[in-house]
Amino acid sequence: MRLSRYFLPIIKENPQEAQIVSHRLMLRAGMIRQASAGIYSWLPLGLKVLRKIEAIVREEQDRAGAIELLMPTIQSADLWRESGRYNDYGEEMLRIVDRHKRDMLYGPTNEELITDIFRTTVKSYRDLPKNLYHIQWKFRDEIRPRFGVMRGREFLMKDAYSFDLDYAGARRSYNAMYMAYLRTFARMGLVAIPVRADSGAIGGDLSHEFQILAQTGESDIYYDAAIEDISLAKLMSVGDDFEKTVTHLQSLYAAEQEKHDAKACPVPPARLKHAKGIEVGHIFYFGTKYSKAMNAKVTGPDGADITVEMGSYGIGVSRLVGAIIEASHDDAGIIWPDAVAPFKVGLINLRANDAACVTACDDLYAKLQNAGVDVLYDDTDESAGAKFATCDLIGLPWQLVVGPRGIKSGVVELKNRRSGEKQELSPEAALHRIMG
């Protein structure tokens, strides 16, 4: 993409309204713009990151055998009356009355609607297990929306729902999602710590929150350093045979500060870590809470009805955009992990009115595009300083800098955004380095 044709409204000053670094950087980098309190438009750069995160979430859900569908944003209040949550949910639920005076709502979550779909379509034990998920916008009418997309009102969530015949099956479905979550966050370059949690309003018996480590996190967590030791390669190598790995990980200590008791903690001090975390995922096993209330049954092998066992599994997709920035930035701006970077390379022409620079840049641009590398080509006539500042701010993994002096001696400069390392290389060597 040529920057001159793109839509990247950079803000030079720090916006007053932003209290945390991710909010500030997302506004400054032209990723989002507030439409109203807690509701954002995703500008092109922000949308690209959101879609990359969404794609990783989707791939790992699919790999785990979950099936994607899409439920609508607007739901009927009737289903929520059936489950008993319509009155319980409180003012965070955005309640709507349509032109025929029917009570509707903007879905804050989908246990009721998915249970309704299940009960009207699945009839036999032979159709189980099933795990159905969607990635859809939700609305929670937070009393005080803040921190940009970290605590917005309209937000993108992946929510999956499992249906099983018995506890053992439900537990297997739960563990499959536990594994999928670790893989998902690891692929984004994040360290995620699963912490046993209360199940709160969703109800149920077993629950884990996934906290990613970030110095600016809201949660205080204590955990066994062994949890961090599991690498992406290891997570992927266990394939579908993940029960042993999951059981091991679930046996390791991790607790939020409120529940941490230094005296009773079983972890040797040398291995006990204390860090800040941001919650980006939450999984629940809640048994028959909804299936009983809403009469979701299948016929068992012996012809008798079985009330299905359920779980639900959420990932805050839009929240992750902010959370990743909280975990990965410096004073100059964002530092995107490769897997979620909006573009892999920023190609900077230092002298947009110099024929030799333009020729060299156009050539590099074409070669990168032909190789399928996502590149943002700064072909504008801004000053060199402004171009460097923008490229640091938006955090692309590589900066490929072409200037008149270098061109004369046949070199370009390649900068790695994360390490800050700069190298003078021939254009070919630079391309080789970028493409790995």
Add this chain to the structure above:
Amino acid sequence: MRLSRYFLPIIKENPQEAQIVSHRLMLRAGMIRQASAGIYSWLPLGLKVLRKIEAIVREEQDRAGAIELLMPTIQSADLWRESGRYNDYGEEMLRIVDRHKRDMLYGPTNEELITDIFRTTVKSYRDLPKNLYHIQWKFRDEIRPRFGVMRGREFLMKDAYSFDLDYAGARRSYNAMYMAYLRTFARMGLVAIPVRADSGAIGGDLSHEFQILAQTGESDIYYDAAIEDISLAKLMSVGDDFEKTVTHLQSLYAAEQEKHDAKACPVPPARLKHAKGIEVGHIFYFGTKYSKAMNAKVTGPDGADITVEMGSYGIGVSRLVGAIIEASHDDAGIIWPDAVAPFKVGLINLRANDAACVTACDDLYAKLQNAGVDVLYDDTDESAGAKFATCDLIGLPWQLVVGPRGIKSGVVELKNRRSGEKQELSPEAALHRIMG
């Protein structure tokens, strides 16, 4: 995908509530399920089609130079008061009051919000032209939602908005979208007739509706047969140099029945066609209607303010799913055009408990998957008749049938859904045929 692991709730009987064929077939084929009046859940098969259509729409918008962003579904009423449409819009607008008693609404369209984004971020004539689009769920509170996704309340729309300095630029942006629309519909295997239209509530001077031909269409249109002559290959071959082609096409006669005057019609009878159409796209040039009301200006080359010229360009993405079925089906079910088919091949194992059949099917399944061919593998123990009926109903372009008799003589049966043609072939030859 193995059917045994998929979620495809087929309905055998014709649903009472469905008055038109696409609604009936989408319900029967397990593509959608009504959540409440005019609001649907997209089940996995339906979602796959929706996403394929969305991808084609996106590719052609990108090719035309439009830039994707994403505006939220919930908007503040304030912007609509600025443009004067808050009171005008009537009961089709879903009005919402949030917990702080602020007037909000579920966006039925986005002229106001995009104009707000533009006026706060774009300052100079040098940043124009710009065309910004998004693909987002909209809500229109139809008094009598019907015909399934063809006239639903919550629906997916692509809407683009162009910003130009003057009429000539705006007209060029308009024509670029006109061309993009013809390419979009042609890629989906549809014949689209652009018809001059009134601009209605959006306001403005110039407008075209895109009607795709379907015997069950709601509109009656008369048009010059020459419009049909333009092929996809021709549309693609003109590249960015489309003005001549567009001017020619816009000069050809096309009118809805209300405006058609047989006596005044300039088309020779031999070339005049009369057909039913379904509106799937609508483009508008409306000048400064919104930019003036909302004060969207840029600084011109001479330092003076210029109120920008705008247009908007919609495609009914979810409506297209139904419209394509209206245009392409038979008594047995849907016939998907290749480009939007949810799977390219249905692989049918006629004897799921026969080892030789299973081995042959597993082998074909692996080979198709390795070649990147989207395949739905019916590995269930349903009867052969039921499997054939399902595969016809869901309309995959190819059916690859493996039975015990064929396996003994080294052949499988390949059926083309559209032509009905069946061939006995070696497995290798069948794969070769499918992969083209």
